[in-house]
Amino acid sequence: MKLLKSNIPPLIFGTWVLRVTNDINIENGLNYIIINDEPVIKLKTIKKEGLFGIKKSRTVLIENIKQISKNTYNFTLNYAIKNIYSYSLLGIEIPEIKSNSMSYNKIKDLSINIFDKTLLITDKDFCYYYIFDLNVGKIRYPDIETNINTFLFTQFISILLSVLITKFL
16 A cells, blocks of 8 residues: 555644543443544554553544635545554553554544634544643653563562572571
8 A cells, every 4th residue: 555645734734632532332431543644544542451451543634625614624534544552561561562453444424623722523423522631751651650671670679689688598
């Protein structure tokens, strides 16, 4: 799939965190989108499922962008790929492991209004709205209490101290 430069308005470039929506199909968790100067948007959901922290990533093609007014645009989203990753186990960060990948086709006609650091996206067909706030900095994954490197280092030190104490006693 060859990607061309898009006519995405530069005001919406960045990482946007979902604040509120009336769409009951959106999963509970941390939902955000990443928009760059490409006709591809990454829609991500981070949540906890049982013992694992799960990240769902959807690749969406943005098409047919039409400017309606100064900060209002109509466009079509074409969902293409969904990947599921595990990123934590029992609160310990692990390297992302892809557990599932699937291709699917779903098309949505949307409208976007840009307000300073807020996006209001409305679904024309289902009367859903999505309000996103601009996120500055790195997205913090929920349910991570410690990094895997920190965990391994503390376990190594604990075993080393344990061996030293038993030798001296």
